Amino acid sequence: MAGRRDGSLMREKGQSVLRSRIVVAIMIGVLLGCVCAFLFPHGFFNSDPLFGNSRIGKSDMQIDIAACESPEHIxxxxxxxxxxxxKNSELKKQVRVLTEKLRQAEQGKDHAQKQFLVLGENHKAGPFGTVKGLRTNPTIIPDESVNPRLAKILEEVAVQKELIVALANNNVKEMLELWFTNIKRVGIPNYLVVALDDRIEEFCKSNDVPVYKRDRDEGIDTIAKTGSNHAVSGLKFRILREFLQLGYxxxxxxxxxxxxxNPFDHLYRDSDVESMSDGHNNMTAYGFNDVFDEPAMGWARYAHTMRIWVYNSGFFYIRPTLPSIELLDRVSDRLYREPKSWDQAVFxxxxxxxxxxxxxxxxxSRRTMDFYLFINSKVLFKTVRKDASLKKLKPVIVHVNYHPDKFSRMKAVVEFYVNGKQDALEHFPDGSDW
Known part of the structure; x- marks a missing residue:
């Protein structure tokens, strides 16, 4: 019994000492906390960048905010x-100018060098009869910045980067309607009318015909609205340039x-310009050796000449190449400097x-179209309608370019080739009445 009492007293004494130590530790912790709170009122880790001089920092910040909010500073x-x-706008303008100069400089490189780039490295001449020179010039790099609005229209209308384009003002409204009616009947999807006045633009829209009206240009608009057929015809060379620059x-x-x-089924696309001819047979359309006789020259009285009838500037296929654009530029410049010139002659x-x-x-490079497929009205009325075999052939297009009574002859062509009326062409004279 005495032993159990001694053990119990010892355990109670040890627990008392442990509790005393815990109390002392708590008191020391509280004391240290009070000291730290007094010495470090903002804590050990302060995110305030003005720590250590809070009054001055806040004052400076208030001054800075006030300065920023002042009307003068704003x-x-x-x-x-x-x-x-x-300055940014000016720099952009300078960049555009420099880009244009660079583009012109690239276009101005030697033509032979451009052919070299297309053909690759130099080649030796092959065996006799196998050598073929470059037929097709390379297409240019499209530049959509020339006319973004037109670029968007062409992207929707063109097929494989090509399309039919016609210029029209209200003076040719009847013929235009017959023109696009037959295009629709054939099923040609890629065509566009360049409207030269507001009435033609609205007329095309009302007939679901793809149409594009240029931005206002006083010089062009005056000719477009009031000019003669020849004057309006001369505009096409200036307007077509943008189409080619866009890569079409x-x-x-x-x-x-x-x-x-569909004319696109009958093009070769191997030349810069592929045009119908005003010629009426193989010789006149494709060229011939014409002998000039001058008796006064005696033994040398005969001089050989090469002749070909002109290309028709009212129907031609032109690819987006440097020579093609140069052609348009040269013709436009001549027509501007020589206003009485005929665009077809200059072309x-x-x-x-x-x-x-x-x-x-x-x-x-040039190619003459088949004059029995791309037929002019002289060939039709002077030759084809009188030949039983030729009358059975169906041309791709008929261009009523030789006769002034255009609309009546166009309707007769539709009657003959589309509606099968065999005598539709008979009552017209070979030529014109005046």
């Missing part, structure tokens, strides 16, 4: 923004044309005249 900032914006091949079409087949002179002293000719 106006100064606005002025700086305007100045920077103006164009089949330029006058509106006095009846479409009987052919630029296309065919060779280089000679004082003149650098145009290096453009």
């Amino acid at each position: 106006n100064a900032l606005k002025a700086d923004i305007v100045s920077v914006s103006e 091949s164009v089949l330029l079409s006058d509106v006095d044309i009846v479409y009987l087949q 052919n002179e630029v296309l065919f005249f060779p280089s000679h002293p004082g003149y650098d000719g145009l290096h453009a």
Whole structure:
């Protein structure tokens, strides 16, 4: 019993000592906490960047905020923004100018070098009869910045980067309607009317015809609205340039044309310009050796000449190449400087005249279309309608270019080839009445 009491007393004494130590530890902790709170009122880790000088920091911050909010400072900032914006616009303008100069410089490189880039490395000449020169010039790099609005329209209308384009004002409304009616009947999807006045634009829209009206241009608009047929015809060379710059091949079409087949199924696309001819047989359309006789020259009285009838500037296919754009530029420039000139004559002179002293000719490849498929009205009324075999052939298009009574002859062409009326062409004279 005495032993159990001694053990119990010892356990009670040990527990008392442990409790005393815990109390002392708690008191020391509280004391240290009070000291730290007094010495470090903001704590050991303070995110305030102004720690250590809080009164001064807050005062400075209030001053800075007040300064930023002052009207003078705000106006100064606005002025700086305007100045920077103006400088930025000027820099952008300079970049555009430099880009255009670079593009022109690239286009101005030697033509032979451009052919070299297409053909690759130099080649040795092959065996006799196997050598073929470059037929097709490379297409240009499209530049959509030239006319973004037109670029968007062409992206929707064109098929494989090519389309038919016609210019029209209200003076040719009847022929235009017959023109696009037959295009729709044949099923040609890629065509576009360039409206030269508001009435034609609305007329096309009301008939679900793809139409594009250019942005206002006083010089062009005056001719477009009031000019003669020849004057309006001359505009196409300036307007077509943008189509080519955007990278599209164009089949330029006058509106006095009846479409009987899809012309894109009958193009070769191996030349810069592929045009219908004003010729009426193999010799006149494709060229011939014409002998000039001058008896006064005696033994040398005969001089051989090469002749070909002109290309029709109212129906030709033109690819987006450098020579093609140069052709349009040269013709446009001539027509501007020589306002009484006929656009078709200038078109052919630029296309065919060779280089000679004082003149650098145009290096453009050319192809003449089959004159029985792309038929002019002289061939139709003077030859085809009188030949039983030729009457059975169905041309791709008929261009009523040789006769002034265009609309009545266009309707007769539709009657003959579309509706099968065999005598529809008979009552017209070979030529014109005046």
